[in-house]
Amino acid sequence: MKLFHSIESFHTHKKTIITLGAFDGVHIGHQKIIEKLIHNANSSDSESLILTFFPHPRMVLQEQSEMQLLNTIEERAELLEKTGLDNLIIHPFDKVFSRLTAEEFVKNILVDRLKIKKIIIGHDHRFGKNRTADIDDLIVFGKKYAFEVEQISAQEIQAVSVSSTKIRTALEEGNIHLANQYLGYSYFLTGTVQQGKQLGRTIGFPTANLKIKEDYKLIPKSGVYVVQSTLRNNTVFGIMNIGTNPTVNGKELSIEIHYLDFEANLYSQKIEVSLLHYIRSEQKFESVTLLKDQLEKDKLTAIAFINKL
Structure with missing residues (x-):
């Protein structure tokens, strides 16, 4: 796996299959999405790519947030490398980045920088300034800039959400067996x-x-x-x-x-x-x-x- 610490430092000669997200825990729900990402890349002569951010956007936009994460950023990279992923970008998140419009993010970053061929994303994903754009906007941008959009099903998103919540609760209660079951490690x-x-x-x-x-x-x-x-x-x-x-x-x-x-x-x-x-x-x-x-x-x-x- 190639690790990049900014979008600007990323480079590849191939098109990319992308997903976005925190992937905190890299638990069994995340692992299914990553398997889908890698399968898509392997079957289309493309490279798999996860774009994640650090600090977590909530830490930046909600300054009083005392957010607790399952992984440090180094641990997250270590876990993602074990999945067989081709590329991981950990981009520094700040308020300037948060002010990018949805189309600026799609055109300047996904299309021009990351060479997107396809994005695999949750149906409830929101992006762009003030998180105003949704999956329908992304589909429109996909037609405009010639990339495919594949929605992760509501059931899969729910599984990811439930897993994260149950892992945190289990750890806080000392139920390490349940936490490890949902993590897969x-x-x-x-x-x-x-x-x-x-x-x-x-x-x-x-x-x-x-x-x-x-x-x-x-x-x-x-x-x-x-x-x-x-x-x-x-x-x-x-x-x-x-x-x-x-x-x-x-x-x-x-x-x-x-x-x-x-x-x-x-x-x-x-x-x-x-x-x-x-x-x-x-x-x-x-x-x-x-x-x-x-x-x-x-x-x-x-x-x-x-x-x-």
Whole structure:
């Protein structure tokens, strides 16, 4: 997959089959649309292309929006690359871009820049300044500028919408199994390991303290999870706590992973942590000794779960 960070930097010698959208989560509903996109491109000697925007338009146009996304923009690109897509454009969205009229967007960008042959789009898609144009306008433009418009069915759009809503709700409720079912993969967090308070080390549970720099990334419900990472080219399992460490009067949210059967200095390394199973909610214990006893139980629970995989 070729990745472009602006519309202006995109180049190809072939015509393109295009779809637009946030594709946040790149879940099973999105994957069906992308399969259709790629099939169309392969059968017409064209290249598949997704045009997406960052920041998300709602972050720019609704400045008070504290929008939480399932993927960071880097994670989204990583997931889209796995689909077999030919081209991904992540265009910087700003208020100047939002003021393009519908026809300016179609003529100057889709036709002149992106060499559009066909666009696959939802029946409810709106575009152009103030989002005034709809699918009917796009069909008219398609006839004027000689490109085809294929509508994604209402049922498919509904499936995408339902999936996104259910994934967010499931993550917020700690139902990681349901979230992963709709995603088609295990929900994951990406961040850099930084030095923490090192309490875990003193009770036999050293942890990697994960710092996620993107404040828009959706963090699942606080609690203890079974997780998996690839470290030094090996699959490593662990238990992860999301929370404030109330037993030691912690205040700030932290994400800490205790890896099983793995010892190495991970400080400053970027790691990816996949969430497999929710064990329990975060608790405040009367002593650190009782916390350690519970962590031993959590470890046994995690091992029993891992052995069934």
